[in-house]
Amino acid sequence: MLPSRSMLNDIDTTTQWLLDRTRHRPKIAIICGSGLGQLAEMVEEADVFNYKDIPNFPVTTVVGHKGRLLIGILNGKCCVCMQGRFHSYEGHHMYKLTFPVRVFAKMGIKLMFATNACGSLNPSYNVGDLMIMRDHINLPGLTGLSPLVGLNDERFGARFVALSTAYERKLKTLAKEVAKNLGYNFIQEGVYMMQFGPCFETVAECKMARTMGADVMGMSTVPEVTVARQCGIRCFGLSLVTNKCIIDENTDVVANHEEVLEIGRMRSKDTQNLVYAMTGALDLEEYGVTNNNHEKV
Numbered sequence: 078m079l080p081s082r083s084m085l086n087d088i089d090t091t092t093q094w095l096l097d098r099t100r101h102r103p104k105i106a107i108i109c110g111s112g113l114g115q116l117a118e119m120v121e122e123a124d125v126f127n128y129k130d131i132p133n134f135p136v137t138t139v140v141g142h143k144g145r146l147l148i149g150i151l152n153g154k155c156c157v158c159m160q161g162r163f164h165s166y167e168g169h170h171m172y173k174l175t176f177p178v179r180v181f182a183k184m185g186i187k188l189m190f191a192t193n194a195c196g197s198l199n200p201s202y203n204v205g206d207l208m209i210m211r212d213h214i215n216l217p218g219l220t221g222l223s224p225l226v227g228l229n230d231e232r233f234g235a236r237f238v239a240l241s242t243a244y245e246r247k248l249k250t251l252a253k254e255v256a257k258n259l260g261y262n263f264i265q266e267g268v269y270m271m272q273f274g275p276c277f278e279t280v281a282e283c284k285m286a287r288t289m290g291a292d293v294m295g296m297s298t299v300p301e302v303t304v305a306r307q308c309g310i311r312c313f314g315l316s317l318v319t320n321k322c323i324i325d326e327n328t329d330v331v332a333n334h335e336e337v338l339e340i341g342r343m344r345s346k347d348t349q350n351l352v353y354a355m356t357g358a359l360d361l362e363e364y365g366v367t368n369n370n371h372e373k374v
């Protein structure tokens with residue numbers, strides 16, 4: 078279903094509903110990927126909302142995605158954190174699965190950190206590596222499935238959105254500095270390819286993706302970043318390599334979601350520490366935040 082005028086009005090309703098129920102005024106949004114939900118537990122003084130209680134919010138159906146929104150303080154910065162995201166393969170229209178991002182824009186969010194689990198295509202990557210997203214390839218988008226298809230509400234941004242600057246350069250640099258200070262020797266920087274899911278890729282698809290320039294494959298993040306960029310939100314993407322994509326027809330090893338969650342748990346603390354340190358190091362004034370009050374006035 079394409080967005081209608083009334084669906085666009087739902088954004089205002091949901092934003093106001095949340096702002097009426099929290100004293101916080103977040104400037105940073107964080108989205109937790111599969112198995113990475115523990116990140117949300119670091120948010121202090123949190124007002125917590127179950128997705129099912131938030132008007133117009135979709136609900137999560139995937140194991141490893143808890144379905145809670147937390148609004149509070151992370152390392153001195155006011156954040157909203159999605160403990161669990163929505164995926165197109167769950168049956169959500171791209172417009173609906175990115176609904177929270179538009180709500181965030183209305184709330185005044187300036188920066189978005191999106192995390193995800195992914196399979197690696199790049200032979201030099203290892204399971205457990207964290208990849209800073211340099212860029213993405215939007216396979217569904219290139220074949221006509223974009224969250225920006227349909228009615229465009231100019232309040233959120235332009236009809237035609239430039240994505241050559243999808244991932245903020247300053248945030249990539251900051252991530253590398255912070256990772257170095259933390260002594261991480263498992264940091265990569267590369268290109269994430271989104272496929273629609275929910276099937277893991279065939280061998281031929283992996284070979285195609287590698288040829289096209291992808292370092293990792295996943296089934297999320299790109300719609301959220303697309304909408305965030307339309308709204309002028311600066312984005313940072315972090316992918317945890319939870320498995321290697323299978324590029325050999327003669328093996329019986331197969332990808333599976335349990336392994337994805339297990340590696341997520343294994344790297345949970347390291348991912349948390351990186352996001353925590355980055356958040357603390359951010360100078361929000363550089364991102365147009367002049368009033369850094371945490372609370373409503």
Ligand SMILES: O=P(O)(O)O[C@H]1O[C@H](CO)[C@@H](O)[C@H]1O
Nearest residue numbers: 110111193194296297334337
């Ligand atoms: O992208 P996130 O939400 O981290 O989840 C990844 O893990 C799931 C597959 O195991 C897929 O949903 C894939 O996109």
